[in-house]
Amino acid sequence: MNQPRGIYDSERACLPRPVRRERTRVLSLQLRQLLDAGLELLFPSRCAGCQRVDTVWCPECQCLLDAIPFPARQVHALDPFTALACSGEHRGLLRQALLALKYENAAQLAGPLGNRLADLVASLQWETDFLVPVPLHPSRERERGYNQTRLLGQVLARKLWIPLADDALYRTENTRAQVGLTRRQRLQNVSDAFVVNPGRVQGCDLLLVDDVYTTGATLGECARALLATGARSVFGLTLTSAVSPANHGGGTPEWM
Numbered sequence: 001m002n003q004p005r006g007i008y009d010s011e012r013a014c015l016p017r018p019v020r021r022e023r024t025r026v027l028s029l030q031l032r033q034l035l036d037a038g039l040e041l042l043f044p045s046r047c048a049g050c051q052r053v054d055t056v057w058c059p060e061c062q063c064l065l066d067a068i069p070f071p072a073r074q075v076h077a078l079d080p081f082t083a084l085a086c087s088g089e090h091r092g093l094l095r096q097a098l099l100a101l102k103y104e105n106a107a108q109l110a111g112p113l114g115n116r117l118a119d120l121v122a123s124l125q126w127e128t129d130f131l132v133p134v135p136l137h138p139s140r141e142r143e144r145g146y147n148q149t150r151l152l153g154q155v156l157a158r159k160l161w162i163p164l165a166d167d168a169l170y171r172t173e174n175t176r177a178q179v180g181l182t183r184r185q186r187l188q189n190v191s192d193a194f195v196v197n198p199g200r201v202q203g204c205d206l207l208l209v210d211d212v213y214t215t216g217a218t219l220g221e222c223a224r225a226l227l228a229t230g231a232r233s234v235f236g237l238t239l240t241s242a243v244s245p246a247n248h249g250g251g252t253p254e255w256m
């Protein structure tokens, strides 16, 4: 039997605020799931590596990813880092997976890519107190819905049992995207873009994580800010490196 409308409304109005809030949350979650299911029917997921339908990352591409060796050479003591490493060149399957994670809403790819980073760090035997992901500006993170570097960091932190210090480093300047800028422009673009929480980093050895190393401008600026605020050492880690002698200001081509 239908509930008389007036009674139902007055009953709902009497519900405690937390219960009403929880109802609204559950309803919006269900609506979101319904929308996702509809979108999945209209636009099925495709593997970021081979475009196979119905998955964002297939077992075959995982095997191919596992077969990509880590770079034979790792840089040590490249100022301001105690050590710096990347898990591979910014090309092929690794690049495709990273771009899908970053620009195509394929957050699930943080799993396999984060596992790859964890294997690399384990092989390097770095000893650090905290893991610090390079932050996005809050407005850019809202736009994307997540920070891909933090997602990678969360997988790394779980695998390596290192705490993730999400409140150590903040991006206060909404800098323009670094793509297409020269090394000098990139350095200017990120200059003073980060603020450090001193209580979080003083005397600590930090593992600073970013997705891609291009000229090192962003990673270097973060490391300098962390060290200037009292961090004891900063180890830099990226998933890929697009560095070349030409765009590294004449420096050594680190891992290529």
Ligand SMILES: [Zn+2]
Pocket: 047, 048, 049, 050, 051, 052, 057, 058, 059, 060, 061
């Ligand atoms: Zn695939």
